[in-house]
Amino acid sequence: MARRKELSDELDPQVREFVELLRGVVDRAGLNPRTLADRTGYGRASWERYLDGRQLAPKGAVVALAEAAGTPADPLTAAWEPAERAWSRAELRNAGTQDALRIVGLKRAEPDGPPRPGGSGGARRWGLFVAGVMGVVIVVVGGFLLTGDGDPKPVSDSGRTPSPSASSPTAPPSGVLCGGAACTGRDAEEMGCSGDLVTTARSATVGTVVVEVRYSRTCGAAWGRIVQAAPGDSVRVTVGKTRHTARITAADDTIAYTPMIAVPDPARATACASLASGETGCTG
Known part of the structure; x- marks a missing residue:
């Protein structure tokens, strides 16, 4: 197997140990990102990130x-x-x-502007503000990290654990890099929309090839995929007037998938396969 690049020195020791364990299993089995993609359902680009320590592999992977x-x-x-x-x-x-x-940047943008030459009051106020901001950040982050068992447990500014009914913005899962319209035209694996976050919404068989509409509700996007395919076979996904295609060109590839298209309902997406043999078919 080709030599891998060194893991970042900034990786947490437990993360580094886990990634090195993954690398050992992969190397002993004689696998690589391409074969892993074929055998696990997680894409080649995702496995490259997992094995380089750039993204934590999900438990399913x-x-x-x-x-x-x-x-x-x-x-x-x-x-x-x-x-x-x-x-x-x-x-x-x-x-x-x-x-x-971000808070410091907003403060700098306030209309008061920098202190006047010769005046020290504005500089003192600015120093107190920055110190206060950093103090709040330390308290909040400390509340997440120092809660006894090491698991993240957010606390409020009063020191009490927030009520389960309290509402807060929903953050995307770790590794998800786009959502909705921002995903259109992007690679599902590279944007973190595949893996545990994807389902097969619709499928059909064309010859020996399976063509699928793949959908990630988290990313709000769909794409087309063919499996058990051969060089010259292609797949197209269509949502309204938007369409993307992908084709198998390498001799040892059996899977191809298109870029994503943003769509709130996977029923609005159609995937079609065109085989080198001339056969065609769609998911309906």
Whole structure:
């Protein structure tokens, strides 16, 4: 197998240990991202991110890897759980830092502007404001991280755990990089819309090829896919007047999928296969 690049020094030790464990299983089984995509249902681009430590593999991908490699899943899933907690903690820290920078940027944009030359009152107020913002960020992030068992547990500014009925904006799952119209024309694997987040909404058989409408409710987008295909076979997905296509060109490829199209209801999407043999067919 080709030499992989070194893992980032910024990875949490538990995440690094988990990724190295995945790499060991993959190498011992003689697998690579392409064969993993064929055997697990998780795309080649996703496996490249998982094995490089750029994205944490979902639990479903870990179980699928164990099956593909012919190894017990329990050691992998046991290592995945602390890695998932560590990954979540790192995301919370990053979110806290971004919030602080955003607040500071808003303050700088206020109409009062910078302090007048020779005046020290404005500089003192600005210093107090920045200190206050950073203090709030430290308290909030600390509330997430230092809650006894290591799992993220958000606390309110009064120190009490929020009521389960309290409403808050729903954040996209880890690794999801687009939603709705922003997903149109993008690769489902690269945008994190596949894996555990995808279902087969409709399917049909054309010769020996299966053509599918794949749909991610989280991303609000659909795409077409063909499996058990051969070079020269292609797939097209259509939503209204928008369509995207993909074709198999490599001799050892059996799967092809189109870019995504944003659509709230997968019933509005149609996938069609055109085979090199001349056969065609659609999902209806």
